[in-house]
Amino acid sequence: MSILNTPFNTPYNSAPFSKIKTTDFLPAFKLAIQNSKKNIEDITSNTEVPNFKNTVEALEFSSLILERISNLFFNLNAAETNQAIQKIAQQVSPLLTAFSNDISLNKALFKRIKYVYKQKEKINLSVEQNTLLEKKYKSFVRNGANLKSSDQSKLREIDKELSSLRLTFGEHLLSETNRFRLEIEDRSDLEGLPENCIETAKILAKKEGKRGWLFTLDYPSYVPFMTYAKNRALRKKMALAFGKKGFQNDAFDNQLLLLKIVKLRHQRARLLGYKTHADYVLEERMAKSPETVLSFLEDFKSKAMPAARREFSELSKFAKELDGIETLQKWDSAYYSEKLKKRCFDIDDNLLKPYFELENVLEGAFKIAEKLFQIQFVKINDVETYHSDVVVYKVSDLKGEFAALFYADFFPRPGKRAGAWMTSFKPQHRVDGVEERPHVSIVCNFTKPTKNQPSLLTFSELTTLFHEFGHALHGMLAKTNYPSLSGTNVPWDFVELPSQFMENWCYEKQALQLFA
Ligand SMILES: [Zn+2]
Structure with a gap:
């Protein structure tokens, strides 16, 4: 059995990245799915009358290890992937889909959930418990629990296909981003570009064994090029390459995939009795x-x-x-x-950059969090990471009580997808009253520091950092019992509120004075 299926026994129970081999994942997933199935069998074979604790709550905690493995694996697939990981993702996704379908189409389980759901006015549930019950019941219905069995099998087929299509779509995008390079050998083609951007392009060229300067479709390379390069023909070349990703009628083409995804989503929604996919999605949103x-x-x-x-x-x-x-x-x-x-x-955006040195900005964000939420961040070295660029902070309240681990992964790499996002290795929750604090991460693609220059952010990168930090705070400050309701597990049209709230500090003098 690999370490993935056992207690980690590490500081803060953090993920022991150095001890996890890529080849561990597939068997670990399979074993964890098996164990979760056993836990679910225990629920359905329980001879007691169904109640909130022995059914709804038991289901909520039936797959903690599987969820831990999933979080780890899919975070790696987004931030530090390679062909081996992508291959496992293709193998694992149908297994996970089949497993989640096994749950949502489990008649005995649904019968018990429905039994509790029907009693919900009579039993005395807290707001959180009531929300969990609603969500669980709905998740069955939205996955076909009330359908006849021939339609249920149709739904399973659609879901399997959709999950593999989605993965392939993302892989194509990444391959397309990585295969394009703009090589410049004539210095005059760099006219207009700021010095730091030229330097980064030179370093990249060197790394790839090229002469001159190299520009890519990663944001830190692409955006400054489009903003400052005077050479219109080269800007056109970059823009077309960027817009053509996945639309080149070759092995990485996404057009057909997109069409298939849309069709399948529509079929799925109709099968469940919704007018369109949009109706299906929006049912669970504030809108x-x-x-x-x-x-x-x-x-x-x-x-x-x-x-x-x-x-x-x-x-x-x-x-x-x-x-x-x-x-x-x-x-x-x-x-x-x-x-x-x-x-x-x-x-001049570029003149602002020296004021936004990444290290200072991050310290500023921490100071603001300390003022607003009474938490402190201390950089630590005893927690492992999946790449040497990743930095870990221990987050505590002002009494020194441990609140969260905060991972920060700021610079682009070939194995990282574009953009910026917050994610977690472990959500906050409580098992039998024992508090489990979250491990939260933000992943960005900012300009990497060089030998001569620290990482300097544009104003838009600054707001991106505060944005993701807002999501991270949402995750780190969570105080709930159930992991599926914890932190950022809120309706998607609410989830951007804490992040936008934090972004606003980038426009406040008082806040800017803390770090700029
Ligand atoms: Zn966001």
């Missing part, structure tokens, strides 16, 4: 219905459109005046917006 979403968007459009048109024509006029551009293209907007901003307000 509730497509009508609410559409009317919000319409309202938004009518208010924003006049301003957008005004700005676009202003920008077109400016580009024509400056460089004789006849029709403003997609690859021009970032470049001329930056120039126009500079002319109107004398603001």
